[in-house]
Every structure is written in C-alpha cells, then in structure tokens.
Amino acid sequence: MPRKLLRKLFPNPEKLKEHKHLQFLGDSLHLPCLWNLNRHNVAAAFAIGLFAMWIPVPFQSVIAALLAVFFRANLPLAVVLVFVTNPVTMPPMLYGAYLLGAAIVGHPSAGFNFTPSLDWLMNGLILIWKPFLLGISLMAVFSSVAGYYGIHLLWRLHLLKRIKARRLRKSRRP
Template sequence: MPKKTLKRLMPDPGTIKNHKYLSMLGHRLHDNNLWHLNRHSAAGAFAVGLFCAWLPIPFQMVVAAVLAMSFRVNLPLSVVLVWLTNPLTMPPMFYFAYRLGSFLLNKPHHYQHFEMSLSWLSSAMTTAAPPFLLGCLVLGLVSSATGYMVIHAMWRWSVSRRWKLRRRSR
C-alpha cells in the first residue's frame, strides 16, 4: 500500500515545518525520523492521529504533532489524520462517544431542553461530561490500536505480495 499511496497524500515537509502553530516546536521538527515513511512510522502515525481525532479539544493538530515527535513516528500523517474529525463528522462521532460512555457507566441518556443560559450549560456539562469523556477515551484507544494493527497488517501483506510477484516473474 501503502507507501506510494501515503507518500502521494502526505503534505510537503516544508509546509509542515513552516506552519505557524507548529513552529513553536523548533529544531525538533527537523528530525529526519519524523519524515520517513516505513511500516513502523506509518502504523505509529495512524495510532497517534486516530487517538487525537477523538480528543474533544481545540488544536488537536498540535497535540498530534507533539505526540508524533515524542514517539518519533511520521509527523505529517499524524497531523493529517486528526482531520477525520471535522465540522461534518464531529457531531455524529461525539454523539456516539456520549452514547458509548453512557452505556459503559450505566447511566441513562439525558436529553434536556436546550436553553441559552449559563445555568443550563453548567447542568448539562455535569451530567453529560463524564460519559462523553469516557466514550472519547475508549474510542480513541480502540481506534488507535485498531489503526496501528491494520496498517501493520496491510503493510506486511503488501510487501509479501510484491515479493511473491517478484519470485513469479523470475
């Protein structure tokens, strides 16, 4: 697969190095290991990116970049995968996270009538935040582990298939 396809889809390293929010990371951004694409760096990047996609915080890309640098996995792939959560996908993903968290905590779903007030917001956050955050954590861990294993397996399958084709062509 994946190497040719992923290389074609990844942004230019210069673009990431010059990104205004990522420039605060300084010289660490110039580590060559962050830009190489192999089975381990791609699988690790998928794990980091998919985990960060489930984080219900702003600036997920910065968190993904810091984690990619910490684990020395492919930085552009980690940052790009965070965009799985975008304005179109975020509501259903986070609703599913809330439902999963409610199920795991064995709490009923609270559907309150919406009001534009601070009191409504604080009461909604106290009832909905624990199941929502638990659901995000569980889904982040599960999707991260699944992404890591799937990329590892696809990469190995692709390499073994190429080796078999080479042997047949001799």
C-alpha cells in the same frame, strides 16, 4: 504502499522548518524519522492521529503534531488523520461515544436532550460528563490500537503480495 504519491502530497520539510510558527519545536523538525514512510512511522502516525481525533477540543492537529514529534512518528500523516473529524462527523461520533460510556456506566441515556446553547453547555454537560469522558477515552484507545495494528497488518499483506508477484515473475522467466 503508495509512497511516491504520499511524498508528493506531503509538505516540504525544508519549508516547514523555516515556518515562523513552528520555530518553538527547534531542531525536532529536522529529525528524518518525522518524514520517513516506513511501517513503524506510519503505524505510529495512525495511532496518534486516530487518538487525537477523539479529543473534543479545538486545534487537535497541534496535539497530534506534538505527539508525533514526541513519539517520532510521521508528522504529516498524524496531522492529516485528525481531520477525519470535522463539523459534520464530530457530533455523531461524540454522541456515539457518549452512548457507549452511558451503557458501561449504567447512566440513562434516554434523558439526553442536547440544545445548542451556552446554557446547555454550562448545565447539561455537567450531568453527562462521566459517561461522555469514558466513551471518548475508550473510543480513542480502541481507534488508536486498531489503527496501529491495522497498518502493520496491511503493510505485511502488501509485502506478501509483492513477494508472491515477484516469485511468480521469476518462475515465468525462461
């Protein structure tokens, strides 16, 4: 895995520990497991980040950071993964989650007319909240599980490739 590159891109843990807005976490930021790049921490960070990106509230990164501290996952990676969702990707993702929930619940999705207004948020969202929450929940769980096991699989494949290359180098030596 590209550990050296990631370590260069990650923020310095010592500077983050001194940040005034992160003081409420106390000694939790001093835990080495929040900054390690091993298979378990990275897989847990992917699960947390991909789960938190589906939560349709502002400050998803704060939720991801708190979950990473609680589950002892790689903190910077969990926070960065939340930014898969942004103002461009969020509307199609949420609409797709709504369509999934509507298909499962049997809610007619043809009557869905979104207009970006406060009136729609107050009245229109009430009509679709059940399939919307179901779709978001399913996508969050599916993304989280797929990210967790996907990272374990990719990490294992990478290790097998390195072992195979090492054996090949040893067999070529005289």
